[in-house]
Amino acid sequence: MFWEEVAVVKRIEWNGLDMVVKYGRKVSEVEAEVLKMGRSETAAPVPKVYGVARDGDEVFIYQELINGRTLYELWPSTDSSTRGSLLCDLVHHLNSLHALRPPSPATPLGALVAPPDERLSRLLRLDAELASDPIVCGSAAFRDWIALELKRRTRDVLAADVEKLIDALIPLEQTVGLVHSDMHGGNVIVRDGHIVALIDFEYAAWAPPDIAAAVCGSEARQMAWTPFVTFLQRSA
The missing domain is CATH 3.90.1200 (Aminoglycoside 3'-phosphotransferase; Chain: A, domain 2)
Known part of the structure; x- marks a missing residue:
């Protein structure tokens, strides 16, 4: 039950917007929902989710790039x-x-x-x-x-x-x-x-x-x- 596979995180540009995409077979759409919940319902600095996509058994979460x-x-x-x-x-x-x-x-x-x-x-x-x-x-x-x-x-x-x-x-x-x-x-x-x-x-x-x-x-x-x-x- 303990998951070991590592997700991939990359910086990308789309339509002039810098962002981060996290993807892989272990990535879940639920993580994107948690990010949205944390951002909208708390004061914690949680990155904005731009979109979520699935390609076969891989999930892609596109989110705000925060420099630092x-x-x-x-x-x-x-x-x-x-x-x-x-x-x-x-x-x-x-x-x-x-x-x-x-x-x-x-x-x-x-x-x-x-x-x-x-x-x-x-x-x-x-x-x-x-x-x-x-x-x-x-x-x-x-x-x-x-x-x-x-x-x-x-x-x-x-x-x-x-x-x-x-x-x-x-x-x-x-x-x-x-x-x-x-x-x-x-x-x-x-x-x-x-x-x-x-x-x-x-x-x-x-x-x-x-x-x-x-x-x-x-x-x-x-x-x-x-x-x-x-x-x-x-x-x-």
């Missing part, structure tokens, strides 16, 4: 004051996304681009061990599922320690919102000291917001620009 450099490129040479400002920007934008709510309480949690019975594996980058994921709706059910997976995948960890970890990761009062869930430095575009775009929403998911920190990429953890927690081990 990635946070990954800039981070080593950025002073502490600018880092703090960028962090404030990032938290503000992510909170704006998190404020979005699923269409209904019965909406399955997990990655939006995946089928309902693969959404959780897609969100948490889990290798397939079961024929399908359970359909989980709501924060309480999500907590229960995470606890079950932790106990099953980390057999050397005491059950009481798992419960403490779950309480730390996903407080009971957590509401479900839209999370980017791939928020590493390469997916943040910066210009003139400000974040001007969040890109690459292929892992976007309905989930409790605190889960976003736990599933961010290793590059972001190494850069230490948010309190990431590594909480899932893939050992069977």
